[in-house]
Amino acid sequence: MRARVKICGITNLDDALASVDAGADALGFVFYRPSPRYIEPNAAAQIIKKLPAFVTSVALFVNETRNEIERIANLTQVDLLQFHGDEPPVFCQGFSKPSIKALRVNNEMDLVGEVEAYADVTKGVLLDTYVTGVPGGTGARFDWSLIPASLAGKIILAGGLDPDNIADAVLRIKPYAVDVSGGVEKAKGLKDVSKVRQFIHEVNRVSIT
Ligand SMILES: O=C(O)c1ccccc1N[C@@H]1O[C@H](COP(=O)(O)O)[C@@H](O)[C@H]1O
Secondary structure, eight states: OOOEEEEOOOOSHHHHHHHHHHTOSEEEEEOOTTSTTBOOHHHHHHHHTTSOTTOEEEEEESSOOHHHHHHHHHHHTOSEEEEOSSOOGGGGSSSSSOEEEEEEEOTTSOHHHHHHHHHTTSSOEEEEEOBTTBOSOOOOOOOGGGSOGGGTTTEEEOSSOOTTTHHHHHHHHOOSEEEESGGGEEETTEEOHHHHHHHHHHHHHHHOO
């Protein structure tokens, strides 16, 4: 099965449409102000309404309040919420849109137990790199050997993916989907379209078995 591809950190319409044209299944919009990829909700709404059918728009939050999440979800008409902070399983439920949850992987956690805890209350669990004090978008990879084979086909892999390592990642981990931000940028918040194309080309290449 082909791993789905989410291109995260979209800040402008050109990058959004170029990513869709390259074959992206989902686009991510960062509503976390400290991020260099932060986008104003009104600007994201203008982009999202121009996306074609069958492209999933994803709103990324870090420890945001329920009210603000709902306000932005309604304003942007986004399809899916991505919780990238310390949100417990119970927090991920009860929104007007479904969600995915990011877990930052380290070698002390019960990874399978945590994935299971979120599986029932979300549409999927994303595994990202643990870097102290940084919630995500670090551009750093984690030790993929920490992912047990039992999670193949079940997780969204993220963290330091780029056109050079994505084929290896897909072949080794067999994720349901992959998510990339920094690895396909030319500058913070600006996508390098040739890298986006190369990244998706590599996913497609190794998915044909
Ligand atoms: O992209 C960001 O700036 C960001 C900020 C805060 C939390 C998450 C963020 N991005 C997500 O982080 C992972 C990995 O990104 P990268 O490819 O290593 O740059 C990915 O899921 C992004 O959606």
